[in-house]
Every structure is written in C-alpha cells, then in structure tokens.
Amino acid sequence: xxxxxxxxxxxxxxxxxxxxxxxxxxxxxxxxxxxxxxxxxxxxxxxxxxxxxxxxxxxxxxxxxxxxxxxxxxxxxxxxxxxxxxxxxxxxxxxxxxxxxxxxxxxxxxxxxxxxxxxxxxxxxxxxxxxxxxxxxxxxxxxxxxxxxxxxxxxxxxxxxxxxxxxxxxxxxxxxxxxxxxxxxxxxxxxxxxxxxxxxxxxxxxxxxxxxxxxxxxxxxxxxxxxxxxxxxxxxxxxxxxxxxxxxxxxxxxxxx
Numbered sequence: 001x002x003x004x005x006x007x008x009x010x011x012x013x014x015x016x017x018x019x020x021x022x023x024x025x026x027x028x029x030x031x032x033x034x035x036x037x038x039x040x041x042x043x044x045x046x047x048x049x050x051x052x053x054x055x056x057x058x059x060x061x062x063x064x065x066x067x068x069x070x071x072x073x074x075x076x077x078x079x080x081x082x083x084x085x086x087x088x089x090x091x092x093x094x095x096x097x098x099x100x101x102x103x104x105x106x107x108x109x110x111x112x113x114x115x116x117x118x119x120x121x122x123x124x125x126x127x128x129x130x131x132x133x134x135x136x137x138x139x140x141x142x143x144x145x146x147x148x149x150x151x152x153x154x155x156x157x158x159x160x161x162x163x164x165x166x167x168x169x170x171x172x173x174x175x176x177x178x179x180x181x182x183x184x185x186x187x188x189x190x191x192x193x194x195x196x197x198x199x200x201x202x203x204x205x206x207x208x209x210x211x212x213x214x215x216x217x218x219x220x221x222x223x224x225x226x227x228x229x230x231x232x233x234x235x236x237x238x239x240x241x242x243x244x245x246x247x248x249x250x251x252x253x254x255x256x257x
Contacts, residue, residue: 015040017161019076038053044125054098056097082160086155104147129160138151
C-alpha cells in the first residue's frame with residue numbers, strides 16, 4: 001500500500017532475526033514504534049537475545065520499555081546477516097545513545113573480541129557483531145538487571161550482525177570466528193561495505209537518505225509480495241494466499257478471507 005515500511009524476518013532452528021526498513025527521506029508519525037525490534041532471538045531460551053536500538057542515557061525502568069520500542073534505528077536484513085544504524089531523522093539531543101543489548105547468561109559469558117569483531121554463542125547459534133566508525137564502547141547495566149548495554153562511542157555508526165548455525169561449522173566455534181574475520185568489510189566517509197558469509201554484498205550509508213543495497217540492488221520498501229516466506233506466499237492486490245508444506249496439499253486462502 002505504498003507505506004514505504006518493510007519488515008523482514010529470517011528463521012533458523014537456532015535463532016530468529018528481524019529488522020524494519022524505512023525510507024529515510026520520508027516523515028513518519030512516530031517511526032513505527034510497534035514491532036520495532038531489530039536483533040536476534042536465540043532458540044536456546046527466550047531470554048537469549050541481541051537487540052539494537054536507540055535510547056537515552058541514563059536509563060531507568062519506568063522509561064526504558066517505551067524507548068526501546070520507539071523511533072531511533074533503521075535496518076536491513078538478509079540470510080544470517082543484518083545491518084542496523086541510527087535513523088538519520090532521529091534526534092540526537094533527545095536520544096543520545098545507540099546500543100546493543102546483550103542478555104545475561106550464555107551470550108554475555110561467551111563473549112570474545114578479535115579484529116574489531118565481538119563473538120558469542122548460545123545453544124546452536126553463533127553470533128558476531130562489529131561496530132563500524134569510531135572504535136570502542138561503554139558497558140552499561142540494564143535497568144531490568146537481565147543483561148548489559150554495549151553503548152557506541154559513535155552513535156551514528158552502523159553495526160553488522162553476522163550469524164551462523166553450529167551445524168554448518170562442524171560445531172566448532174573457532175571455525176565460525178575464522179570465517180567471519182575473513183569477510184571483506186570497509187567503512188569510509190559514512191558508507192559501509194560488507195560481504196556476508198553466504199556471499200551477499202551489503203552497502204549501507206550512515207546518517208544519509210540513501211537507501212541501502214544488497215547485491216547491488218536498492219532495497220524495495222514496497223515489494224510486490226505481501227508474504228514471501230518459503231511456506232506462505234501472496235501477491236499484493238491479487239491474492240490468494242498459498243500455504244505450502246512438503247508432503248501436504250497446498251492450502252489456498254482466497255483474498256476475500
């Protein structure tokens with residue numbers, strides 16, 4: 001419906017990733033504070049998660065929930081990879097912190113840093129993230145006492161989150177780390193270039209109205225497909241919705257339902 005708002009999810013047996021993409025050249029009423037979560041939730045347990053968002057510092061329990069779901073960041077998603085950065089329309093005076101939340105337990109305890117990347121894992125999910133731009137960050141306690149904030153020194157810096165499943169690396173975390181550290185990545189004059197583990201290329205412009213690109217194509221904020229999952233597909237304005245699963249007949253849901 002020409003909303004210029006796109007939500008993407010990537011599901012695996014080990015984790016789920018999600019982002020929302022907005023047109024930075026357009027004005028939105030509240031930059032969509034519903035379902036405004038960009039990050040990774042691990043299958044190991046529901047509390048295992050990495051989340052990127054913008055907020056205020058210092059934080060307190062009374063205001064933190066509203067701030068974590070409110071305007072502030074923009075992102076893009078591909079297979080096992082996402083890039084998230086502060087939305088160029090966000091007000092840096094009233095929102096002075098861009099951060100990654102890392103939950104207590106396995107994800108926090110398993111952290112390792114190498115060549116600018118931070119690596120961690122929980123269950124069968126391997127994760128790596130890199131903050132581009134000015135190096136360094138501060139660690140701040142979460143007011144919920146269930147994890148920690150990694151606060152960027154440069155609030156406009158994009159962050160790359162690269163994921164992998166243990167089974168694809170012979171259950172060897174060292175193999176995953178070596179593969180990620182070998183990825184081509186550059187950040188110069190506000191533009192991030194990254195080649196993901198699956199070979200996809202990403203271009204992301206920080207603090208800019210330029211829409212990001214994946215594999216040389218500008219992200220489509222009004223895709224023809226309303227649903228484009230392996231098991232559920234539907235073309236906007238045409239219908240029907242078709243649900244497919246191996247071994248079962250297709251389920252066709254008319255558009256008027």
